[in-house]
Amino acid sequence: MSFITVVLFSGVFSMLSFNIASDGFVYTNGEDRLQSALSALLVMRPGAGRSAVDAHLDIIETELASRKGAAWRQIAETLLLFDRREHIQHHITVRIVDIALDTADDDTANAIIQTCAEWVAADDKPGVFSGQLLARAADSPWRERLARHPDIAELLSGSYGPGAGVVLDAIASLPLDDRTRDRIALGIVERNPRSGSVPTILLPFFSDASLDLLRNLVATSGNDVAELHFAAASVLAHRGDEAILPVLRRLYEQAVNLSLRTGRSFLRGYILKIELQNPPERLIEYIASTEHATHADLRMWAIHRAVERGFPAEMVREAILQHAAAVESQRVVLAPDRDRQGMVDWSLQQVKAAGVDVGALTPDDLPSIALPERSREHHH
Known part of the structure; x- marks a missing residue:
């Protein structure tokens, strides 16, 4: 940052020197430059120029480099005063x-x-802010230290909320042991009972003991569809857990009778995922079939799940090719109008993309079916 040094004389022997920053903020020689920069940032509001913010951050960086822990203690005290609901x-x-x-x-x-951990723990509305703090630490040279923090499982699971995809990134990138990942995944599920699905990254982390806890959550919340622990049911459905089928079927009938469209949709999906894995070979049969030819979500899940369960990629490939051929041969029946034809085309594109994602197909397979734009960018 550039400074203009101004010297004022009062008589021959009296002199006061002070600096004017390029953004107009004044620092006297006797004033703590770090506190001045923090104070200036504290009052900044939307519309503040980037150069003004960066000028103060430059001072903070300089002081941190020279004063280390002492500077951080001073910074931490002032940051407590910041209104983090304000975007800036x-x-x-x-x-x-x-x-x-x-x-x-x-x-x-x-x-x-430790300071970040205390802020995250005190955050009564977890989400973007606490997630970004942890993501910053997870991407720093001190990531292994964060991974060993005694409260890391509670911090990460407690920080998961709206817009907290950065928390999932931190979970993926930190060198966490299996027990910690299990605690994080279980904590996120327990805290989000109304979530109809669980992030894919968490699904492999649950231990047998945690799955028992999830079964108990479903059983104890299974008398009323409005009370069901949907997140727990979602994890168990992904695992093909037949133990919860009676509860799900009963609640599905309840949702149909009450015309609860969203609840009915989730419950039907859970039931199908369990049925398609018992026995596991049904996954391959379903992928190859023309069921749900205009809706790709379940078939895409089945492709990924088949690979997770150890089916050879070649077997999954053959099932996808059979599905595509069967859909094309029955297109007139499956898609009698233009809208349905568009849905079939879209579904085939998504299925091909899923096959490429798991390594069962190459982008050159099924040349008449275009990959979605996101998949083309990823695979080229």
Whole structure:
């Protein structure tokens, strides 16, 4: 940052020197530059220029590099005053944590991670802010230290909320042991009973003991569709858990009778996922069939699940090719109008993309079926 040094003289022996920053903020020589920068950032609101923010962040970075832990303690106290509901204050806080982690020594890194942990634990509305803090730490040179934090499972599961995809990224990238991943996944599911699906990344993490707990959650909430622990049911359905089928079938009938469209849709999906895995060979049969030819979601799931369950890629490939051929041969019946034809085309594209994703197909297979744009970008 550039400074203009101005010297004022009052008589021959009296002199006061001070600096004017390029953004107009004044620092006297006797004033703590770090506190001045923090104070300026504290009052910034939307519309503040990026150069003004960066000028103060430059000062913070310099002070952190030279004063380490002492600077961080001072920063942490002031950051408590920031209103992180304001987008710019949220952004500045995360930027400062990012800078602090990059310049930290060993002891300071401990202090920063502990401070972030305290903020996350105190956040009564987990989501974007707490998730971004943890994601910053997970992407820093101190990621292994964060992974060993005694409360990491509670911090990550407690930070999962709206817009917290960064939490999932942190879970994926941190060197966590299996027991910790299990606790994180279980914590997220327990905290989100109304979530109809669970992020795919979490599904492999559940231990047998955790699955028992999820079965209990479904059983104890299974008298009323409005009370069902949907997230627990979603995990167990993915695993093909027949033990919860009686509860799901009873609640499905209840949802139909009450015209609960969303609940009915989720419950039907759970039931189908379990039925398609008992026996597991039904997954391959379903992939090859023309059932649900205009809706790809369940078939895409079946393709991924078949590979997860150990079916050879060649077997999955043959099933996909059979499905595509059968749909084309029955297109007139399956898609008697233009709208349904479009749905069939879209479904075939998604199925091909799923096959490519799991390595059962190559992009050159089924040349008459275009890959969706996102898949073309990913595979070229």
